[in-house]
Amino acid sequence: MPKKIHVQAVINGQPMDFLCEPRQSLLEVLRDELRLTGSKEGCNNGNCGACNVLLDGRLVNSCLVFGAEVQGKAVTTIEGIATAQGLHPLQQKFLEHAALQCGICTPGFIVAAKALLEKNPKPSEEQVRHWLAGNLCRCTGYDKIIRAVLDAARLGS
Amino acid sequence: MKNFQYFRPSSPEAAVALLDKTWGTAELLGGGTDLLDLQKEYVAQPSKVISVAAIKGFDGISVLEKEPPVVVIGAGTKIATVASDSGIKEHFPALASAAGGLGTPQIRNMATLGGNLCQRNRCWYFRDEHVRCLLKGGDKCYALDGENRYHAIFTKEHTCVIVSPSTIAPALIAYGASAEVLGPKGKRTVKLAEFYRAPRKEGEREHVLEANELVLSVSIPAEKGLRSANYEVAQKRSYDWPMAQAVVAFHLDGKKAKEVRIILGHVAPTPLIADAAMKEVEGKEITEETAAKAGEAATEGAKPLKQNEYKLRLLAVAVKRALLTAAGAKKYWVT
Numbered sequence: 001m002p003k004k005i006h007v008q009a010v011i012n013g014q015p016m017d018f019l020c021e022p023r024q025s026l027l028e029v030l031r032d033e034l035r036l037t038g039s040k041e042g043c044n045n046g047n048c049g050a051c052n053v054l055l056d057g058r059l060v061n062s063c064l065v066f067g068a069e070v071q072g073k074a075v076t077t078i079e080g081i082a083t084a085q086g087l088h089p090l091q092q093k094f095l096e097h098a099a100l101q102c103g104i105c106t107p108g109f110i111v112a113a114k115a116l117l118e119k120n121p122k123p124s125e126e127q128v129r130h131w132l133a134g135n136l137c138r139c140t141g142y143d144k145i146i147r148a149v150l151d152a153a154r155l156g157s
Numbered sequence: 158m159k160n161f162q163y164f165r166p167s168s169p170e171a172a173v174a175l176l177d178k179t180w181g182t183a184e185l186l187g188g189g190t191d192l193l194d195l196q197k198e199y200v201a202q203p204s205k206v207i208s209v210a211a212i213k214g215f216d217g218i219s220v221l222e223k224e225p226p227v228v229v230i231g232a233g234t235k236i237a238t239v240a241s242d243s244g245i246k247e248h249f250p251a252l253a254s255a256a257g258g259l260g261t262p263q264i265r266n267m268a269t270l271g272g273n274l275c276q277r278n279r280c281w282y283f284r285d286e287h288v289r290c291l292l293k294g295g296d297k298c299y300a301l302d303g304e305n306r307y308h309a310i311f312t313k314e315h316t317c318v319i320v321s322p323s324t325i326a327p328a329l330i331a332y333g334a335s336a337e338v339l340g341p342k343g344k345r346t347v348k349l350a351e352f353y354r355a356p357r358k359e360g361e362r363e364h365v366l367e368a369n370e371l372v373l374s375v376s377i378p379a380e381k382g383l384r385s386a387n388y389e390v391a392q393k394r395s396y397d398w399p400m401a402q403a404v405v406a407f408h409l410d411g412k413k414a415k416e417v418r419i420i421l422g423h424v425a426p427t428p429l430i431a432d433a434a435m436k437e438v439e440g441k442e443i444t445e446e447t448a449a450k451a452g453e454a455a456t457e458g459a460k461p462l463k464q465n466e467y468k469l470r471l472l473a474v475a476v477k478r479a480l481l482t483a484a485g486a487k488k489y490w491v492t
Contacts, residue, residue, distance in 0.1 A: 002162045022163035022206065025193065045194050046264060058237070058266040064193045065267065066186070068163050069210055112262070133395035134261025 009070045011036070012080030020067035027051045029067035030077060038078035038107045042136065049135030052108040053077050059115035061134075078107035081114060090114060090152045099148040101139035109135050113149045122153055158196045164207045169215070169339050169371055175207045176369040180360055183207060185371060187233065187272030190264050195277060199286045200293075209233050209271075215373075216269070218242055226379045232271030232336075232372040236325075237262070239270060248379045249332055251387035251404045251479075255324040258389060261396050271372040274326060274336070274352065278319035278363055278426075279398060280308065291317045294359040306464035307400065310472070311425035313460050315355050320423045321363060324402055326353065327422040328387055330430070331406040334377040340370040349375070355426035363426070382408055386482035389422075390471040399423045401468050403431075403455070403475035405483050412442040414484075421455060424472055431455040434476055443484035445477075452477035 004019040011034065020029050027044075030036045030053070042050035044063045051062040054076040062075075081088045090110050093099070100106045109132065116123060116131045123131070128149050129142075137145060166172045177183045184192055184203040195201035209215055215233035220226055228248070230239060239245060240257035259265055259273075282288045282299040289295030298317050300308045309318040329349040336347050353364050366372070385406035389399035402422030407414040417439045421429040434455035441447050452473035459469055478490060 002160055005163060021160060023158040023160045023196070044197065046190055046261075049261070049263060052263065055266075058235075059263050060267050061190075061263045064188075064190050066163070066189060066193070066206075066208075068165075069186075069189070069208060071165070071210075115262070130395050131262055134263045 005068045007071050010074040024067045025063050026065040026067050027062040036077050036079050040104050049108040050105050052111040089155045093148040093152040097144045097148040099144040105137045159202045161206050165211045167211045172207050173371050180368045187269035188267035190268045191276040228377045230375045234270050236268045237265040251385040252328040254387040255328045273323050279322050280319045305462040309425050310459045310461040310468045319426050321427050327404040327420040327428045331404040331418045331420045332377045334375050336375050337373045338370050339373050353427035384483040386479045388475045388479035390475050401471040401475045403479040405479040414438050433457045443480050448477040448480040
């Protein structure tokens with residue numbers, strides 16, 4: 001078996017070192033090595049968005065990135081979204097709008113929506129729907145999720 | 158996934174030196190959106206994966222001040238960067254459209270231009286680990302008399318009826334772009350119009366590159382006054398592969414279209430240059446009538462499979478609407 005690779009990256013603001021096999025995805029590293037289990041494995045092929053993280057501020061599917069590829073980069077997961085002061089406005093609005101049922105897709109939606117609002121703080125409904133095209137939810141029918149994101153945008157999150 | 162050795166060279170030359178002479182044992186890693194999927198399905202089982210992430214100057218968009226100016230896009234440039242670049246949106250709207258409509262925001266943030274051009278086809282038989290089709294050492298194409306609704310309609314002379322998956326390539330061909338490629342003996346230039354070929358058996362890819370070559374960049378001449386447009390027909394408005402695509406480009410001499418290019422995507426194993434359709438509108442004003450005639454001409458020579466005759470109509474409409482868009486006509490199909 002090939003040697004494990006030593007990777008240095010900043011995870012949720014903390015400099016971290018980890019070892020991973022070449023074939024381990026960033027998602028596997030986060031969940032199995034770093035015990036950050038907020039990012040979920042859904043389809044494992046880039047369709048569902050449950051594994052979404054920010055890589056140097058850009059939204060990516062962590063299941064399609066090798067762990068070794070985040071060398072020197074900054075990763076933000078769902079665990080890095082809330083602060084010590086409380087929930088992120090997106091998280092608060094997801095709760096208020098009941099924008100989740102089983103919850104598996106929720107971390108991915110929150111991370112994706114955060115990336116959108118950082119780029120475009122006042123998106124239209126159509127822009128939100130297009131941006132979230134890479135996130136699948138099999139419970140809510142999407143409408144409550146869209147409303148929660150638009151409401152969080154109104155708050156100026 | 159089968160394990161492998163991971164390499165992270167810091168120069169294109171070092172990356173090329175790590176590649177092998179035949180396909181299959183070493184793979185270049187751009188954004189990984191295609192490669193990881195192929196590896197997870199055991200369709201790709203490289204023993205070496207060579208990341209381009211540490212190669213300096215491999216991404217970015219620059220302009221060479223020539224006549225006409227040439228826009229150079231590094232092979233490592235993310236699709237999202239291509240889609241949002243103001244210069245590309247202004248001078249190459251069909252490229253910006255193809256890039257902006259590709260996959261999801263997540264995919265566009267990861268996928269690279271070089272990876273997009275060299276990605277493997279999407280045939281579900283090819284991508285099934287358990288199917289040994291022509292491209293995997295088998296002796297038959299299972300799509301020919303199988304589930305073939307998304308496969309090629311230009312099938313004459315083809316034993317494997319995949320469609321070329323890149324939506325970027327038809328746009329680059331329409332703009333007369335070329336790729337700079339590095340191999341063990343140095344650099345060469347390959348026109349995008351000559352970049353693709355229909356693979357027939359194992360050990361052949363969908364393009365003409367050697368296994369030990371690396372795409373460095375793509376250069377596009379910015380022709381003054383060129384009008385262009387991309388039109389894709391898909392089942393969903395976002396996150397879908399097109400079933401048919403047309404990219405058109407032409408100059409206007411008064412009201413007459415000159416130097417017309419019409420490139421078809423997702424209907425053949427390679428992007429297709431639609432000669433008959435181009436002749437149909439060359440020297441004519443682009444109207445609903447002439448655009449519709451070009452659309453019909455674009456389907457000439459097609460030989461659809463059992464499940465995909467519907468693509469003929471979609472292709473004709475794609476060509477018509479791309480021509481009308483580039484001509485600045487009202488988009489009556491947008492509500």
